[in-house]
Amino acid sequence: MTTIDLVRVSKAYPGSKTPAVSDISFQVKEGEVLALLGPSGSGKTTLLRLIAGLEKPDAGTLFLEEREMCRPGHFVPPENRAIGMVFQDYALFPHLTVAKNVSFGLMRLSKSAQDKKVKEILSIVELSTFRDRYPHELSGGQQQRVALARALAPDPIVVLLDEPFSNLDPDMRNQMRADVSEILQKTGRTAVLVTHDHEEAFAMADKIVLLNEGRLEQQGTPEAVYHTPVNPFVADFVGQADFISGVVEQDRIETVIGALQNNSKFPSGTEVSVMIRPDDIDLVPNPAGTATVWGRQFRGSENLYTLRLSSGEIVHSSQHSLDVYPNQVKVDIRLKLTHTVVFEKMALNRPSS
């Protein structure tokens, strides 16, 4: 079943010349986690607020579980959309205990049904022993789990998470991503996550909708968006990407690091830019090699090498953390590419010195 069906939605804020979001369509199936990913100001929060019913679209429509939420003369308000929200700042009631915060949205149930639900949901978020504590007596991560429990308790059809980990320190953030994914899986809830962090989207989402300046650039699985970006913006936004020049020769693309398979529709003779990710190439030291080690960033689990090719172009290669080569060492490049991503030729990627 399709839980969210957004159809050609546009929205401009009053007084603004450019739309905050423009002609956006996507679907989220029951139990899926969708990440709305993009830089600041790309329209992520606006889409979340449109789904919640906190904003009205100027054009297009939205179906939640096949019920239309908005069209001219018809608008279902937020309280009738069966949506749970989790905010950046948790927004817990400071004067209420954990149990009371969680039961807040359950007023229509009998007291015993409320107690049963609170017990069940606190067990899922592993906070049963904290039920009588107040928010200020909890860590940031625990407060976030209470916020999630409160959003889940009324059995919403979808949970909306607005940059939910941005107030946590980096160690806690990783743990919370895993915890929240597990809780969403256990409860089978459909969720929409807003984030500007591609690693967060990759770690948590079944599907990504990537936005830029209010437009939808690409939607698909994290793997598809990473390995087969549709344009250089997407390629660059979801990970380290270098671009080297090449020329199409029928089923091959000739480049300075060798001939690559041509998956593109560009005709022979076209000058193109080929995307290279750090995991696409290996290096082997060789005094007769044509590439040069230009720098190394130690990243703990890997070394990220900057390599200068004979053409002057720069590429990066991730290597094992124990494989250390000094600057200026000559190397051969070994390609690990299984699929070549090619764009129209763009400005060359050269070092500044």
Ligand code: ADP
């Ligand atoms: P994101 O969540 O990706 O940072 P937003 O959806 O918040 O992006 O914003 C999209 C665009 O809409 C931005 O240009 C932003 O300045 C504008 N915007 C957001 N909220 C309002 C508002 N209440 N009034 C006017 N402009 C807004």
